[in-house]
Amino acid sequence: MPELPEVEVVRRGLAQWVAGREIAAVEVLHPRAVRRHVPGAEEFAGRLKGRVLLSAERRGKYLWLPLSGAEEALMAHLGMSGQLLVVDPDSPLEKHLRVRFAFADGGPELRFVDQRTFGHVMLTPMEGGVPAPISHIAPDPFEEAFDDDRFAAALRRRRTEVKRALLDQTLISGVGNIYADEALWLARLHWAHPTQSLTRPKIAELLAGVREVMAAALRQGGTSFDSLYVNVNGESGYFERSLEAYGRRDLPCSRCGSAIVRDAFMNRSSFSCPRCQRRPRRPATAPRRAT
Numbered sequence: 001m002p003e004l005p006e007v008e009v010v011r012r013g014l015a016q017w018v019a020g021r022e023i024a025a026v027e028v029l030h031p032r033a034v035r036r037h038v039p040g041a042e043e044f045a046g047r048l049k050g051r052v053l054l055s056a057e058r059r060g061k062y063l064w065l066p067l068s069g070a071e072e073a074l075m076a077h078l079g080m081s082g083q084l085l086v087v088d089p090d091s092p093l094e095k096h097l098r099v100r101f102a103f104a105d106g107g108p109e110l111r112f113v114d115q116r117t118f119g120h121v122m123l124t125p126m127e128g129g130v131p132a133p134i135s136h137i138a139p140d141p142f143e144e145a146f147d148d149d150r151f152a153a154a155l156r157r158r159r160t161e162v163k164r165a166l167l168d169q170t171l172i173s174g175v176g177n178i179y180a181d182e183a184l185w186l187a188r189l190h191w192a193h194p195t196q197s198l199t200r201p202k203i204a205e206l207l208a209g210v211r212e213v214m215a216a217a218l219r220q221g222g223t224s225f226d227s228l229y230v231n232v233n234g235e236s237g238y239f240e241r242s243l244e245a246y247g248r249r250d251l252p253c254s255r256c257g258s259a260i261v262r263d264a265f266m267n268r269s270s271f272s273c274p275r276c277q278r279r280p281r282r283p284a285t286a287p288r289r290a291t
Contacts, residue, residue: 002078004140004174005217007061010084014056014065014110017086022052022104033098033112036122036133047123048074048101057130060140060173064124064131075124075131076112082119085111140174141211152203155195162198162206163191163270175210178246179217181271183209185245190277191263191270197280216242245271 002010026045028034037044052068063084064073076084085094086108094113099121101110112121124131139145151172158165165171166180175183184191186209187202198206220242244254249262253273263270 002061002082003176003179003214004058004060004142005179005214007058007063007078007174008218010078011056011058011063013086014053014063014084017108018053018065018101018103018110019055020052021107022050023048023101024104025049025100025102027100027102028098029100030098030117032117033114033120034122036120044123059130059134059143060137060169061176062131062134062137066126067123071126072123073126073131074121075133076121077119079114079116079119081115083111083113085113087111137169137173138171141172141207141214142174146172148204148207151207152200155203156198158195160195161191162189162193162195163265165195166210167266172210174214177268177270178243179210179213181246182213182244184277185209185273186213188276190272190279191265193280245273247271 026048028041028045031041034041034044048067053065053074054068055066057064057066057073062075062077064075066073076082078084081096089102089106089109094111096113096115097111098114098117099112101112103109112119122133124133126132127135154171155162155165158168158171163180163184166175166183167177181191183206187206189202189206245260248260248271250259252258253260253276256273256275258273258275260271261274263272
């Protein structure tokens with residue numbers, strides 16, 4: 001799934017190409033793309049006509065475009081294969097095109113393309129400065145609202161594996177499987193390290209690693225393992241060439257030369273160096289006392 005850097009690349013493109021423009025018409029070609037908009041596709045299209053997309057915003061992996069006329073936003077989640085593309089109106093329709101947004105100025109239109117149909121777009125009210133459906137998720141580590149000390153205290157209270165905590169969007173948003181593995185490699189932490197035993201300096205090092213790896217990925221357009229993860233112009237990122245742990249099973253660690261190992265983790269994979277990231281001896285959760 002796209003993580004914070006990939007979604008931020010798309011947000012920047014939307015801010016450049018569609019913010020400030022008036023929607024002339026919306027065409028929903030597949031109802032699943034607007035399944036979260038309960039009133040349905042026709043109402044979705046009708047309510048957007050004549051509205052202006054004021055800006056492009058993001059929290060974690062979610063994008064939204066605030067709308068003129070009411071405290072509402074057009075929110076998008078890209079899922080596993082969603083793309084928001086800015087293309088010429090006369091361009092051939094993409095095979096997996098789900099929603100088209102045409103603009104009053106007659107310029108490039110916005111298209112939501114989604115091969116696997118796990119992504120979606122929806123109209124939603126705002127709540128506390130973010131769309132209501134995501135008001136429960138935590139700020140991401142690049143937001144001013146993110147509090148490092150609060151994160152550290154919450155992390156130590158979780159009594160779980162550190163990677164599981166990094167993927168918890170109510171604790172820190174925007175971090176997914178790829179960048180969790182990369183940040184843990186930078187901090188020399190095994191994914192199963194218990195959160196309750198992390199020191200504050202080690203948590204600070206981990207947070208620095210999260211920010212470092214995601215900032216580096218953002219500079220390179222994100223991580224694109226296939227043609228599904230692209231910016232608004234359809235271009236892939238190339239940060240996969242800089243990955244140190246994720247997807248590098250049996251390849252040498254660039255620090256010590258040991259072969260990177262793969263472990264099963266939450267129905268996915270976790271990659272680490274067996275020498276630089278020692279597996280902890282203690283379990284992440286305390287055992288129950290005998291009764």
